[in-house]
Amino acid sequence: MTTVDDTVMIQAAGLTKRYGDAVVVDDFNLSVQAGELVVLLGGSGSGKTTTLKMINRLIEPTAGCVRLDGVDTAELPPHELRRRIGYVFQRIGLFPHMTVGENVAVVPELLGWPPGRIAARVDELLNLVELDPTLRDRRPSELSGGQQQRVGVARGLAAEPRVMLLDEPFGALDPVTRERLQQSFLRIRTRLALTTVFVTHDMTEALTLADRIGVMHGGRLLQLGTPRDLLTRPADDYVDRLMSTPRRQAAVVEALVEETPRGTPS
Amino acid sequence: MTELLALLPSYLTAHLQLTLLALLLSTGLSVPLGIAATRIAWLEQPSLALAGIIQTVPSLALLAAMVPVLAALDLQSIGFLPAIVGLTLYGVLPVLRNTVTGIAGVDPALKEAARGVGMTSRQQLLRVELPLAMPVIVAGIRTATVWVVGIATLSTPVGATSLGNYIFSGLQTRNYAAILVGCVAAAGLALLLDGLVRAIEVGLVRRRRGRLVAALGSIALLYAYAGGTLAAPMFSDRERPIVVGAKSFTEQYILSAAIAGWVEHQTGRPTSLLQSLGSLVAFDAVDSGEVDVYVDYTGTIWANEMGRAQVRAGRAEMLEGVRDFLEAGHGMTLATTLGFENTYALTVRAADADRFGLRTIGDLANLAPRLAIGADVEFFARPEWPAVRDAYGLNFREERAMDASLMYQAAATEEVDVISAYTTDGRITAYDLLVLEDDRGAIPPYDAIVVAGARLARDAPDVLDALARLGGAIDAERMRAMNLRVDERGEDPATVAAAFVEDLAGGR
Numbered sequence A: 001m002t003t004v005d006d007t008v009m010i011q012a013a014g015l016t017k018r019y020g021d022a023v024v025v026d027d028f029n030l031s032v033q034a035g036e037l038v039v040l041l042g043g044s045g046s047g048k049t050t051t052l053k054m055i056n057r058l059i060e061p062t063a064g065c066v067r068l069d070g071v072d073t074a075e076l077p078p079h080e081l082r083r084r085i086g087y088v089f090q091r092i093g094l095f096p097h098m099t100v101g102e103n104v105a106v107v108p109e110l111l112g113w114p115p116g117r118i119a120a121r122v123d124e125l126l127n128l129v130e131l132d133p134t135l136r137d138r139r140p141s142e143l144s145g146g147q148q149q150r151v152g153v154a155r156g157l158a159a160e161p162r163v164m165l166l167d168e169p170f171g172a173l174d175p176v177t178r179e180r181l182q183q184s185f186l187r188i189r190t191r192l193a194l195t196t197v198f199v200t201h202d203m204t205e206a207l208t209l210a211d212r213i214g215v216m217h218g219g220r221l222l223q224l225g226t227p228r229d230l231l232t233r234p235a236d237d238y239v240d241r242l243m244s245t246p247r248r249q250a251a252v253v254e255a256l257v258e259e260t261p262r263g264t265p266s
Numbered sequence B: 001m002t003e004l005l006a007l008l009p010s011y012l013t014a015h016l017q018l019t020l021l022a023l024l025l026s027t028g029l030s031v032p033l034g035i036a037a038t039r040i041a042w043l044e045q046p047s048l049a050l051a052g053i054i055q056t057v058p059s060l061a062l063l064a065a066m067v068p069v070l071a072a073l074d075l076q077s078i079g080f081l082p083a084i085v086g087l088t089l090y091g092v093l094p095v096l097r098n099t100v101t102g103i104a105g106v107d108p109a110l111k112e113a114a115r116g117v118g119m120t121s122r123q124q125l126l127r128v129e130l131p132l133a134m135p136v137i138v139a140g141i142r143t144a145t146v147w148v149v150g151i152a153t154l155s156t157p158v159g160a161t162s163l164g165n166y167i168f169s170g171l172q173t174r175n176y177a178a179i180l181v182g183c184v185a186a187a188g189l190a191l192l193l194d195g196l197v198r199a200i201e202v203g204l205v206r207r208r209r210g211r212l213v214a215a216l217g218s219i220a221l222l223y224a225y226a227g228g229t230l231a232a233p234m235f236s237d238r239e240r241p242i243v244v245g246a247k248s249f250t251e252q253y254i255l256s257a258a259i260a261g262w263v264e265h266q267t268g269r270p271t272s273l274l275q276s277l278g279s280l281v282a283f284d285a286v287d288s289g290e291v292d293v294y295v296d297y298t299g300t301i302w303a304n305e306m307g308r309a310q311v312r313a314g315r316a317e318m319l320e321g322v323r324d325f326l327e328a329g330h331g332m333t334l335a336t337t338l339g340f341e342n343t344y345a346l347t348v349r350a351a352d353a354d355r356f357g358l359r360t361i362g363d364l365a366n367l368a369p370r371l372a373i374g375a376d377v378e379f380f381a382r383p384e385w386p387a388v389r390d391a392y393g394l395n396f397r398e399e400r401a402m403d404a405s406l407m408y409q410a411a412a413t414e415e416v417d418v419i420s421a422y423t424t425d426g427r428i429t430a431y432d433l434l435v436l437e438d439d440r441g442a443i444p445p446y447d448a449i450v451v452a453g454a455r456l457a458r459d460a461p462d463v464l465d466a467l468a469r470l471g472g473a474i475d476a477e478r479m480r481a482m483n484l485r486v487d488e489r490g491e492d493p494a495t496v497a498a499a500f501v502e503d504l505a506g507g508r
């Protein structure tokens, strides 16, 4: 809770998405303070991606509205809105015909930055996401899944946005790298005072990163609160079960450790 | 062979001009249309369907169809333009289809990413969709390239010179070396252009600058060469040659060369040949001024141009009718009659004639149900056929249409029993065939006449005089002998024609 101030940076009000009869996101309300990191947590198909995409209008809401820094996003040209918001895709979506460097440089190019500044920024970002600068001239297809994800994060950060939307950005990383990048992302967002909505279905990641967590289920936001709130005062059974998973898992690990001496021939 | 290869530069250049321009136009049309079709939903189906329909029209027919279409629009209907329009239309489908499928096939996740990073719809197209669709679009251009190079050989009958000149005249005069040269040159050109397009693609995708520059440079050079040679005649102040036309059969090749040689000899004016024209195209070409003079036959003009197929007329009456029609109706001149008739004649093997006592067409009537008749591809659709059939009550077991150059052999090898031969064809004697007499006069007269366009009467009366001096110079016997030299002895029509001109010039 480092650099949060009182200004509301993202405000979603009554956000709803329907496909035919199916209600995919139902009356979603959320205010994110400037500099705050909110994690959206929930099972597969709970509507996290849809919600995130409605914030930068990749998906037009059926009802409701989003205000960004006080301005109704429906009033901005979509491409300008999106250049101001860093977005990291669940499916990564690197452009296969461009090099790693060019992928990272996409938004600064669109914004017309001078080449020198773009080159310096690309180096800086590769560094930040812990990618070897020699990868700069490779094609995305020549990278591992985890390396591609890091390029995706670098691309989202490239134009120094004040708002970041990240959709499971670390899904393909091994636990060790993942933890390191979570930590480095925390530093970045503090330094840049990023306002962040971060989607994951990994409890530990949510607990590590979040200022507040919103739990989604069946398109509805079941509960919104600090990690401590959710752990100590879950609003319902579903949240309770979800929040107790790390402890259940820890218990399993614990038990294994205890058991070991008995199973080992002496 | 050397005579053949001497023609290569001009045929290849003409072929290159047609192909390059048509490809430029069809790519320039199809890529934007394909892009539009992926943006404007209702456009996709109709444009692909239309291109598909164009594709199903046989290519020769498509090119031939351009002649009346352009004529109706009051545009140049013979020569370069109809060929270009036809070829361009033919090249549209592969490029259009591949542009549409290429863009539609771009991974939706990448399209969304392009939107998501803040590209405008134009930037999405230029920076993501087109580059990703490019291999597919280029594949379409390569298909179009190979097709258009091949189909451009069919431009010859609509009056545009191409490598097809080798093939058409080679097929008619049984000059297999000419056919081979034409095919090999076209295949070589197709491979070259395909290779260059491929090199551009590789250069772009793998970012090989050197290769890209080399390929683009070569293509630019080819375009510059084609454009330059195409434009050159416009700036040349050399006298426009007298253009002598020829339809696509041996006699016409010989006569056109003979007329050209004779005109040059008599008037000192330059001439050029435009050969292998479609039968109807030749008349239109003179009418529109693309061709100055050619040989036609009274019965052909009577039936095809004057629409009098059902009207019987005697020789003299028909000749005068045709003369009036040409002069009053079209400002053309009937310069002279050459002195022979080239008509259809029902012809049988001499041995059969002996055995069954055949002398006239009427003698066939009883035998016909047991016999097969062969004819060139148009005969059975021409008015002469029902006229003869009904006049003599003929009812053959089988009617087989085939290429005219094959039918004499078909008769000799007993594939068919009767053929509708041409009376001046030397192969009648060569294959020991016998012409049956048309004693009821069912087949109209086909006197060979020299038809001159309006330009000659206006600007070159000396040429008309020279043509008039050809009057009666060739009787049927002589024509048959000349045809035989080409068809059976493999001589070049130009050689035979040159001998004729020399003989005629020496004799006068």
Ligand SMILES: Nc1ncnc2c1ncn2[C@@H]1O[C@H](COP(=O)(O)OP(=O)(O)OP(=O)(O)O)[C@@H](O)[C@H]1O
Pocket (backbone or CB within 6 Å): A019, A022, A024, A042, A043, A044, A045, A046, A047, A048, A049, A050, A051, A090, A201
């Ligand atoms: N275009 C669409 N048409 C119909 N249904 C859709 C469409 N897009 C998404 N859905 C449905 O909406 C629901 C929510 O999808 P969403 O992608 O937001 O889930 P998610 O929470 O991101 O899931 P995950 O964790 O698996 O990524 C799903 O049930 C999905 O099937």
Ligand SMILES: [Mg+2]
Pocket (backbone or CB within 6 Å): A048, A049, A050, A090, A167
């Ligand atoms: Mg999702």
